Amino acid sequence: MKRVVITGQGTINALGADVAQTIDAMANAQCGIGALEFPNADRLSIKIGGQIKNFDASERFSRQQLNFYDPFTQFALIAAEQAISQSGLVFDGELAEFSGVILGTAGGGLQTQDENYRSVYEDGKNRVHPFVVPRLMNNSAVSHVSMTHGLKGPCFTVSTACASSNHAMGQAFQMVQSGAAKAMITGGSESMLCFGGIKAWEGLRVMSNTGCRPFCASRDGMVQGEGAAVFVFEEYEHARARGAEILAEVAGFAMSSDASDIVMPSVGGARRAIQGALNSAGLNPTDIGYINAHGTGTAANDKTECAAIKDALGDHAYDVMVSSTKSMHGHLIGGTGAVEMLACIAAIKDGVIAPTINLAEADPECDLDFVANEARQKSVDVAISNAFAFGGLNAVIALRKI
Amino acid sequence: MSVQDKIVEIIAEQAVLEPSDVSLSMGIEELGLDSMGLVETVFAIEENFDVSVPFNANDPSASDFDVSSVQSIITAVEGLIAAKSA
Numbered sequence: 194m195k196r197v198v199i200t201g202q203g204t205i206n207a208l209g210a211d212v213a214q215t216i217d218a219m220a221n222a223q224c225g226i227g228a229l230e231f232p233n234a235d236r237l238s239i240k241i242g243g244q245i246k247n248f249d250a251s252e253r254f255s256r257q258q259l260n261f262y263d264p265f266t267q268f269a270l271i272a273a274e275q276a277i278s279q280s281g282l283v284f285d286g287e288l289a290e291f292s293g294v295i296l297g298t299a300g301g302g303l304q305t306q307d308e309n310y311r312s313v314y315e316d317g318k319n320r321v322h323p324f325v326v327p328r329l330m331n332n333s334a335v336s337h338v339s340m341t342h343g344l345k346g347p348c349f350t351v352s353t354a355c356a357s358s359n360h361a362m363g364q365a366f367q368m369v370q371s372g373a374a375k376a377m378i379t380g381g382s383e384s385m386l387c388f389g390g391i392k393a394w395e396g397l398r399v400m401s402n403t404g405c406r407p408f409c410a411s412r413d414g415m416v417q418g419e420g421a422a423v424f425v426f427e428e429y430e431h432a433r434a435r436g437a438e439i440l441a442e443v444a445g446f447a448m449s450s451d452a453s454d455i456v457m458p459s460v461g462g463a464r465r466a467i468q469g470a471l472n473s474a475g476l477n478p479t480d481i482g483y484i485n486a487h488g489t490g491t492a493a494n495d496k497t498e499c500a501a502i503k504d505a506l507g508d509h510a511y512d513v514m515v516s517s518t519k520s521m522h523g524h525l526i527g528g529t530g531a532v533e534m535l536a537c538i539a540a541i542k543d544g545v546i547a548p549t550i551n552l553a554e555a556d557p558e559c560d561l562d563f564v565a566n567e568a569r570q571k572s573v574d575v576a577i578s579n580a581f582a583f584g585g586l587n588a589v590i591a592l593r594k595i
Numbered sequence: 596m597s598v599q600d601k602i603v604e605i606i607a608e609q610a611v612l613e614p615s616d617v618s619l620s621m622g623i624e625e626l627g628l629d630s631m632g633l634v635e636t637v638f639a640i641e642e643n644f645d646v647s648v649p650f651n652a653n654d655p656s657a658s659d660f661d662v663s664s665v666q667s668i669i670t671a672v673e674g675l676i677a678a679k680s681a
Contacts, residue, residue, distance in 0.1 A: 238647070398634045398652040414653045456631060492653040493630075 196429035197369045197443040198595060199538065200282070200376075203275025205268050206420030206522050206532050207243035211275055215532075216539045218521065219547035220568045225522050226405060226416050233388040239400045242386050243418030243523025260324050262337065263302035264384035268421035268528075269334035270341060273378055277342055280425040281437060282376060284343045291374050293346035294338045295365045296423070297357025297381030299527030300390060301350075302329030307389040334382050338423075346374050355487070356448075357381055358422075358530030359580035359588035363446035365426045366590070375428050380531035382421035391417065397456070399491050405524070407488035407517035408495050408563045410554040415489045418523025422531035429595075441541040444575070444593035445474025451585030458494055458581050463501035466587035470577055471505075474591040478506040481513050482573035483540040485533045487581045488517020488549065489524055496558040498579065503561075514571070516564040520550040530580040534590070537576040541594045544572045598644070598676065599669050605639045606665060619666040623655075626665075630655070633662060640668075646675040 204211065207225030208218035218225065229242045250259060250267050262270065273294075277284075284292055305328045312318045327333060332350040339348045347368055351361040358381030365379035385391070394400055394417065401414035432439055447469025451462035471478065487498055503510040518536045525532055536547040546569040574594045581587045596604075600614075607614040610626040617626070623633060630652050637650045637660075648671075649659045661667040 396634075396638065398637070398650055401651075401653075412653065413651055413657070 195370050195372055197366050197426050198429050198432050199424050199440045199443060200427045200432050200437045201276035201278070201280030201425035202422070202440060202535060202538060203272040203279070204420065204422040204532060204535055205245060205271045206422070206525065207245055207418050208522050212535060215535055216545060219518060219536060219539070220545050222548050222550050222567055223521060224550060225418070229386060229391065231387055237388065237391050237395065239391055239395050239402055241402060241404070241416055242391070243416065244386050245420055260322065261328055263305045263328050263333060265298055265300070265302060265382045266334040266337050268384060268419070269296055269382035269423060270337055272380065272382070272421040272423035273338045273342065276423045276425050277378065280427065282425060288375055289343050289345045291346050292344050292376040293368070293374055294335045294344050294348045294378045295351060295361045295368070296335050296338070296379065297351045297353070297361035297527045297530065298331055298334060298383055299352055299354050299357050300383060300385045301331035302333055303385050303390050304387045305329040307387045310389070338378055342378070344378060352527065353586045353588070354582035354584055355524070355526055355529060356580040356582035356586050356588040357527035359578065359590055360448060362424070362530065362534065362590055363448060363588055366443045366446050369426050369428050375431055377426045378423060379426055380421065380423035380534070381528040383525045383528035384419045385417060385526055386419045401490060404551055405490045405520045406551040407486065407490045407520050407549050408556060408559040409552045410556040412490045412492065412495065415491055416523045418525045420522070420525055420532060421528050422535055424534065439595050441538050441592045442595040443590065444476065445470045445591040446589070447473050448586070448588045450587070453585055455585070456583050458497040459585060460497050460500045460504060462585055462587050463498060463579070463581050464504040466589040467501060467505040467577065467579065470589040470591045474593065476575060476591060478509045480575045481506065481509070481577060483537065483546055483576040484513055484515045485536050485576065485578040486515050486517045487579045488519055490519065494581065498581065499559045499561055510561060513562070514546050514564050514569065515561045516547050516549040518547045530578060530588070533578050537578050537592050540573045540576045541592050544570050546571055546573070598673055601643060602640065602669050602672060603665065605643065606636055606668070609636045609639070617665060619669070620664060622664050623662055640672055644672060644676055646672065646679055648675065
């Protein structure tokens with residue numbers, strides 16, 4: 194089995210237009226959540242989200258490119274460009290054929306669908322743009338990253354709701370670990386902040402209109418975000434031989450299914466995924482220094498997740514730092530695990546522990562160290578990132594300092 | 596059909612009961628409605644009476660809309676209908 198390391202990272206999200214801005218915002222406990230701005234937002238009852246503001250796609254992409262790039266593809270391309278540039282890899286020859294792209298997304302080109310449904314149903318038009326299908330398809334982001342950077346190996350999209358990115362990165366990890374690929378571009382992207390996207394979520398009555406307050410007794414639901422984060426997973430000896438800067442080692446990964454309820458989480462399923470990731474990495478519970486929680490800010494998730502962490506880690510659960518960065522960037526649904534991986538890398542690489550902001554009131558059912566409201570500086574050797582999706586699909590990744 | 600009868604019918608359907616088996620004093624748990632059953636009930640009430648129900652599944656008891664019993668739901672919906680026509 195090969196060892197797998199991360200040699201590049203990139204992002205665009207509500208906290209920043211790159212990794213440095215994002216980590217700086219987390220370290221300063223900044224909140225990227227604000228008023229939603231898009232057509233018909235006045236007809237929504239949920240009016241807040243972690244929206245990327247001050248972003249003009251036409252400054253970044255040509256008109257011809259934008260005909261093919263839904264926002265979820267734009268975000269993925271921007272993040273992938275940063276990650277690949279940092280890694281220093283150039284994909285040609287044999288390396289190109291043994292490198293690929295696996296990205297997570299839940300909604301894919303949802304904004305393209307939303308705009309075009311509006312056009313044919315509401316505006317009564319009988320014709321849509323010829324590239325609506327290649328723009329909305331869920332593999333659009335993966336394919337454009339592949340085409341832009343000449344990646345000719347395994348390329349596909351993973352869609353498991355809120356766990357999409359973690360499942361995608363888990364696949365990329367196993368692909369490099371098994372020797373099937375030398376390097377994989379992986380992470381996730383989401384752009385659900387449009388009228389139809391939010392309207393659908395409103396129906397579930399689990400969204401907050403007051404803010405994202407994970408683990409706080411006053412929490413009243415989740416707040417959506419948008420954006421992407423993309424990483425370069427590379428075989429360790431390959432990275433070492435070329436003298437690449439290694440950000441962290443991907444030490445382990447596991448997935449599980451609750452097989453119980455389509456929306457309610459389960460302690461057992463979450464616990465099995467956490468324990469599985471540790472087993473896969475050959476780690477003990479006491480090795481863990483930081484957990485980036487799924488921490489959605491819903492009543493159900495947060496108490497279930499705390500119980501699962503305690504079941505998996507025993508007494509060490511009270512010694513480990515646990516934070517939900519969704520309090521700052523919102524819930525990016527299929528892209529969320531990727532943006533949260535940035536916080537895990539910052540913990541491993543720089544000892545920057547991102548906080549859980551908006552935590553004002555203790556909940557007896559959530560009694561761990563949530564790094565409340567202020568970031569911490571503390572050296573961490575092992576971090577794990579939790580993702581627990583609707584549908585009961587869980588995916589946990591473990592990172593280790595190298 | 597009265598507001599009361601319609602709400603009893605909606606709740607009975609969600610709880611998989613006959614309307615005659617639903618009494619006004621019954622609570623949500625007694626009816627066997629889980630949080631998603633409650634969300635569907637609220638949706639059906641909104642669609643039937645053309646009202647907007649303030650309800651958050653994260654903490655049903657904290658909402659302005661009292662869902663503690665069948666009677667409290669009827670009272671709350673009558674209030675929303677009255678507010679709409681006022």
